[in-house]
Amino acid sequence: MSKKYAVAVAAGVLVIGAAALLYFGGEREGQSQAFISPSSAQRVAQGKAIYDAHCAACHGTRLEGQPAWRQRLPNGRLPAPPHDQTGHTWHHPDAVLIEIVKNGLVPGKTAPEGYESDMPAYGKVLSEEEIIAVLAYIKSNWPAELLEMQKTVTLQRSQQ
Numbered sequence: 001m002s003k004k005y006a007v008a009v010a011a012g013v014l015v016i017g018a019a020a021l022l023y024f025g026g027e028r029e030g031q032s033q034a035f036i037s038p039s040s041a042q043r044v045a046q047g048k049a050i051y052d053a054h055c056a057a058c059h060g061t062r063l064e065g066q067p068a069w070r071q072r073l074p075n076g077r078l079p080a081p082p083h084d085q086t087g088h089t090w091h092h093p094d095a096v097l098i099e100i101v102k103n104g105l106v107p108g109k110t111a112p113e114g115y116e117s118d119m120p121a122y123g124k125v126l127s128e129e130e131i132i133a134v135l136a137y138i139k140s141n142w143p144a145e146l147l148e149m150q151k152t153v154t155l156q157r158s159q160q
Contacts, residue, residue, distance in 0.1 A: 034158035035151050036094045036132050038140035047137030050130050054122065059083055063141055077116055083138045090142055090150040093157035094135065101131045 038044055052061070058080035059065055065082030072078055081087045089097065096110060102123035105111035122131065139147055 034094070035154045036135045036139065038136045038142075038147070040136065043133050043136045044140045045137075046130070047133035047135070047140075050126065050134050051137050054126065055083075055134065058118070063087075063138060075116075077118055080118070083141075085142055085146050089138065090146045091153065092150075093154040094150075095154070095157060097135055098128070098131055101126070101134065102128075 051059075060080075060082065063082055063084040065084075065087055066079035069079040069081045069087075081089070083089045092100075099106075100110050100119065102121060103110070104119045104121040105115060105117040107113050107115045111117060126134070139150070142150070
């Protein structure tokens, strides 16, 4: 095999490998990834606008949630939790967060049996890309150590 041929083959393999990495490992619009990164300023800005329009009324303009969010209301339901570092959002893998936004809290699936919630389902209102953008915005407000813990939970869940 000539040296030129070997170099051409190696270059081709590198190009194909890079393309595969971008395709299979990169973020593709309309498809959820194992971990939603808040690293895209454009996605975070889009998510903030969507959050402000659809989520802030209950979860707070600063992600602070409703007061006394751990205490049941007279109707037995819980107030909207915060999405900042004081809440529990970061405890959940991204697939669960996407499911909750799409379908609300579903007893037996994303909530305990018999649980009732005021969380609406946004699956017919927001696209998956928009839901991912909202989650990227929420995550962009977390301290680095919480983001890393949530990433670990997400990646562990995606390997199951």
